[in-house]
Amino acid sequence: MIFFLPWSLSRSCCECLVHTCRRKKELKVRTVWLGHPEKCEEKYPKNAIKNQKYNIVTFVPGVLYQQFKFFLNLYFLVVACSQFVPSLKIGYLYTYWAPLGFVLAVTMVREAVDEVRRCRRDKEMNSQLYSKLTVRGKVQVKSSDIQITMKSKQTGLMYDLCPQEDCDPPIHESLSIENTLWASTVVASGTVIGVVIYTGKEMRSVLNTSQSKNKVGLLDLELNRLTKALFLAQVVLSVVMVTLQGFLGPWFRNLFRFVVLFSYIIPISLRVNLDMGKSAYGWMIMKDENIPGTVVRTSTIPEELGRLVYLLTDKTGTLTQNEMVFKRLHLGTVSYGMDTMDEIQSHIIQSYAQPPAPKVRKSVSSRIHEAVKAIALCHNVTPVYESCVNGASTEPESTEADQDFSDDNRTYQASSPDDVALVRWTESVGLTLVNRDLTSLQLKTPAGHILTYYILQIFPFTSESKRMGIIVREEATGDITFYMKGADVAMASIVQYNDWLEEECGNMAREGLRTLVVAKKSLTEEQYQDFESRYNQAKLSIHDRALKVAAVVESLEREMELLCLTGVEDQLQADVRPTLELLRNAGIKIWMLTGDKLETATCIAKSSHLVSRNQDIHVFKPVSNRGEAHLELNAFRRKHDCALVISGDSLEVCLRYYEHEFVELACQCPAVVCCRCSPTQKAQIVRLLQQHTDNRTCAIGDGGNDVSMIQAADCGIGIEGKAVFSSIFYFASVPLYQGFLMVGYATIYTMFPVFSLVLDQDVKPEMALLYPELYKDLTKGRSLSFKTFLIWVLISVYQGGILMYGALVLFDQEFVHVVAISFTALILTELLMVALTVRTWHWLMVVAELISLGCYLASLAFLNEYFDLSFITTWVFLWKVCVITLVSCLPLYIIKYLKRKFSPPSYSKLSS
Template sequence: MARTDEDNYNLHGLEDSVPLINGSRGTSRASSNDGDPANNSFDQQRYIHPGFASSSRYPSNAISNAKYSPLTFIPIILYGQFKFFFNLYFLLVALSQIIPVLRIGYLSSYIVPLAFVLTVTMGKEAMDDYHRRKRDAEANNEQYDVVDRSQNISSKDLKVGDLVRIHKDQRVPADMVLLTTSEHNGETFIRTDQLDGETDWKLRIACALTQSISIDRFSDILVTASAPEKSIHNFLGKLNLEDSSVPLSVDNTLWANTVLASGTAIGIIIYTGTDTRQARNTSKAGTKVGLLELEINNLSKILCACVFLLSFGLVAIGGFGKDWYVNVMRFLILFSTIIPVSLRVNLDMGKSVYAYQIEHDKTIPDTIVRTSTIPEDLGRIEYLLTDKTGTLTQNDMELKKIHVGTVSYAGDAMDEVSEFIAGESSGGARNRREIGQRVRDIVTCLAVCHNVTPLFEDDEVSYQAASPDEIAIVKWTSTVGLSLYKRDRTSLTLHHSSSNSSLCYDILHVFPFNSDTKRMGVVVRDKTKEELWFFEKGADTVMSTIVHQNDWLDEEIGNMAREGLRTLVIGRKKLSPTLYDEFVKKYHTASLSMVDRDSDMQTVVDDYLEHDLELLGLTGVEDRLQNDVKPSLELLRNAGIKIWMLTGDKVETARCVAVSAKLVSRGQYIHSATKIYSRDQALDLLEYLRHKPDACLLIDGESLAFVLQYYEDLFMEVATKLPTVIACRCTPQQKADVALLIRSKTRKRVCCIGDGGNDVSMIQAADVGVGIVGKEGRQASLAADFSVTQFCHLTKLLVWHGRNSYKRSAKLAQFIIHRGLIISICQTVYSVSSALEPIALYQGWLMVGYATVYTMAPVFSLVLDKDVDEGLAKLYPELYRELTLGRSLSYRTFFVWVVVSIYQGTIIQGLSQLFVGVESVLFNKLVTISFTALLLNELIMVALEIITWNKTMVLSEIITFLLYVVSFPFLGEYFDFDYVLMFKFYWQATIIIAAALIPPWIAKALRRRLKPPSYAKVQQI
């Protein structure tokens, strides 16, 4: 029982988006001379007996998670870099220097910066791929005992049909059918956390035919297996041995990458390589591009247009000569620094800093950044889609209430249940005796109907199960006097604490819980009374039609749901031997079908078992809220983030949790929309909500699907204006569809957060996916962009780290553009003053050093700046709302920087030429004062932009200035040292710098005083 009736784990939501590893499916065909019953491709039903496979028939079992090959490494890297316009532009500029007529200055001044960017990127990617290949090699070379070959074989050389012996704590190398185990009953446990993220152990059972025979006879078996598929919870197969045939299900399998947790086991390989469930459910994470990078890419296109217009304009002013187009190209190259090649590498390095700060924040321990390309998007979130169970709640279950028809027990009243179980309240009034019997019946059913296995270690008992609900129920039956003592595949023993006696049952059939049936049943034989019983528990939506008619069930389900409890309906049915024998015969026949097996088996269960069950009662399990959920949701709502809760739970439970978690404000009206099956109903709902913008919408999954089918645009128009939306009874794919719909219709940034495998589709569909490491394992965490351990950590991730990442990157990007633009303006002024000749003002090392040694550290130190303290960011979450408007990097701020750059570049170069002159004999003197003023201007501009200083920033300024002074003796090729020794150099440089800086500083100070930004107002408060 994966979960009772909350969102249920499955991988089907990923089926449309999961690519393959190491090859494609459906291309290899079986040869016609293998002697098999049919000539099948490996995409069809297959027949397997030990040792029959050929290496060419099925995929290799070698694992390859490498992103690149020697042939594809460079092309893929180059494509990833040059799909961005500003990188492509600089590549074309660098390539143009190969043409002699277009060459300006030294080739190195254009090639070196580009080569640096590519080298850093290639080095990082090469190292990552090296580690991937190293991990692959370790897995591929792991040795396995192949029984039929009587030798150890590397994992990569294993083939379909090999009989492999697996030892405790050893990884399963391929998908296998379990044939025998070291336990006499054929049972073993596996750990599946690396496959499905769930941390509990799973029980697996060897095929009954092969568990009881010697290994020598394994060569006579024939396994029929269905075609490879993705679902790790389904398998259709059949095993034949001589005249006997038994069905195979997922309980008889060992999937690749699971780990044997107990004993030893022998299995036969049925799928290898890309056919395994692990490979078919593995997606290569796509590279997400942040909104900030897209905005910068658009700005770079504007800069490119400006460069072209400027170059063409200068040529036009000078008159179109014979080779005017060559001059246009030369000007384009001269002004290429307007689009700085270092922009991308600086932004990437900044992202690494943000990721480091997030992962080393002690107030949000164990937070992991899995996608380092989008930390700035954490500061731009406008919609948060959240799961309920395990996300807003703890997924830590405790049975709080049971109802037996006329009376319910909760809190201190549970002591009376213990008395009934102990038999101390059997006497008394007839009504009380009847109640006591009903209580004993429901407790017995709860103690028997489950998939929990007790594990004893050092006199301590622990429980293993796929569902925390089941563990909570079994723990509760133990506290009231009926403990689970022993459980295996065929039997179950309960311990009656008051009488110190045992109740023994034979387990004849188990019908596991799944998201389709939403119920779990078991057929047992009571050894004491020799009675056959069918016990079942499940969601009210399905159980209400299976149990006898009654007049209290619906009302009590609603009452418990309003208390925030997860409900299960409990029923039973006594079976006659005749009915049971007939059921077994029909069920076995259906289980051997290789077509529609599951539906055929379910039909038999429906016909013989699942009708007219005696209603024993109702249980209510509490799932407590996560720590600090209420203040976290309130803070996020005040930050301007609209929060939608998407859950698979019942309407009333979802409503109750939304109210208790303060997702819905006190007194706020909640409009419920359920069972909408007509277009008129859907239209009425939307028209009503259009006039109730303050109401919250609570809608079930079926109604949501119907409304979206006919009124998708209208629904999004209305729903996005509501304070919150709660969607219950949602499938995993519906969650993902809602996320994609909000992204496409609103163009807003969407964050999705969840903790289970059923949330993976939603998390991957979001702009920013956040996974919580919880009771359901790590799959959501592994699939997410950011992994946290508690929901409340999300507030700091967004309001603090998201704020800083966005503000810092926005400032860094604009300053780097300013740094490139101002030097281009200086070049423009010089070109205009020198008869419009395309001659480089700053050449060679000056161009390279300007963007690296002389300015890089101070400019990059902006990634450590902060405009407010963390306490103020949390105290005034309204500050976050401004970030979503994108004002930190907009066309307005961009053009302000352009104006500042034009002014400062004109002043620096214009005054330098005024003081020195433009004659060719004075060129070195002109470059000396112009470059010095330019460099000092940039260092001071960085200082003026910094809001909160730290030691790193101070040192970067000082050290960079000293580096420039120290490097002077080595720049004789460009500078006039005699001029530097003159006093007039210093007063002229001072005037130039003052003229360039004071007016922009005054304008900034006046604007801050007349219209201060919000963070400045907060600081004043």
């Protein structure tokens, strides 16, 4: 109890203190006074990034807490502290504190290096101009290609409604959430003026991010358990020794003295080699030529990559490139694919070459014209020209003829890659978006004429409405048209009755296409004026403004004319198919978590080979209550070896009523696809796998909606830019025994050979990629199981007995000679045992063995109190050491040879 009670009590107190310090501040209404700083007494956080774990004051206490919350490190500390008690002291203090100090020094240096890297990244980001922004500050952004906010802790800006400082003031209406410029927003064109309302840690993106946890590797947890087992064995041995004495005298004190004497059963060098080995693994990952640019943010868990069972991945930008390509246009009676786009282009040229003639029944040409025009107008895309990007912006008063609308220097910017793909497609068929500002859009026809459309209203896309709309007035005719596009689930109830939309949406989704429904509604001047009046009145409301505005907009979204259905393909990442097959063959279960619709997610799972070709797929039917969930789970239970596809809504119902049953069934599936999944649900799924299984999880993503999932997983991988799957990480598990002599054996004589085992490979990297099934052996954890642990304990007992009693009983009676023979044989045995575990020799391993042997031989000249130099230089000493070493190691080499001969491991079969 002396070891466990302070440990558990201190850990509970520290965790309670941490929880109290991390308690979120209560949110309240914020009032920003412009031009009256004296009216605002509240202090606001600086607009600075801070990703550091510690500061100057908390670094040492924080690192010590993270180290001593594990039994292994706490054990060494208690043993060292026991030497301050005179009745328990059995040696010099430095023999206990020097190894512990070395271990802590290595750990602190490693943590300091990681902390300095984080500090440099923060300093680099905080040196940007935006770090000077403060709440109540007024900001003007001119450039067309400036990213206002960067990374995760950035500034929110409130837009004025006029694009220039000298423009006429707009109608006096109350500002709403739509007037807020959030983080990671790009100003595509024009000039905006805003007021800073939130900075630093009060940013929405920061508040939506959960507190990152200190991740602990499975190897550390397993070693912690094995350390407790060794400590228990140590206590049992101490009790046996006291029992043999007959509990005479101060037996309780003797019991603790025996515990201290047996403390070397748990080698302190183990901690040193592990920490340095992890740092070496992290360095090798960053230097891998096959994955250039990889950065290891945390050097304490690189070995986790060799123990993964569940890989949870995002779809867009991770499995796919997030580069959309227009693939299909469906008008209800006719469908156009990539091979028939020339027909659409000819229809567009024809429709603009001759004046439109009113017809009772619309022709195919007119329907194509209306559909393409709607797609070219209903979006949030802004064309940006090279002259503007380089800083030479066009003057507001420049005429239309003076502007350079050439195709060579035009690029499109938008918040949605789908919109960019649609606008690029309209350009390819002849109708080009050439200019856009807050009040108008300009389209160029195939004949080169410029058509101007005035923007009357815009209804942005939201995750709740799943659609966007725009009301425009054509300059030439004065016609007012309301265009809208969105997901089929949102548009089905808005458009006029049709018998083809649902079926074609399903067909496109099964092809892996992202679908959008496009519709329009013509408005008279009176209808629009009535709508505008009601809309402005709703926006001026103080109470329930959002509900009133939504009600007014919904009154316009009725009986809209269905124009077309578009299909856009999100292209797969390079080499994603062979990579996923490789991971699946390695025994890693892959779960795809995406916000896309069910059909699209299912098709991507098939095309990316997340689900193998001959594998069945069970689509979990939509459920809304406990009874439906029970029936569907029973139906799913009868399936065997099939992939699961489930929506976020159904998942929420199942987890509410049948959490354990659902997770148990899902974990038996070779692959799982969760569609319409929110960022919160992604993190929840990771935590469920951790709670209900003992396996390690890895999350990989590229966007802000993946941050919570990555933080929750045991191993998180973030992709920057257009990075792709390119490699599988694998690590071979490595099996890891008084004065200055004690310190030297633990930290000098045997450290280099054991540390050099980080270079060991059971098979070559090419062989591991060719036979990914070898990875399954690592995930089973057999290299560090209790069985393996007991085998090494028995080996240690055998070798310890041979070394000690061989020198004491068989050869010599003088104590100084016994020490020389036994300790020299011990060093040689240790070096030979390291060689016994090596599978693939590296030249640095040989150097490490020679350095260790050289250090020991050199130290003999300075350790006169332990060794008789005249005896060491005799042939008697040499042959006795060789005989003892041979007896202690030869049987193990014979057993290893026989095992490889008659029961070889899988990797050795492939190597041969």
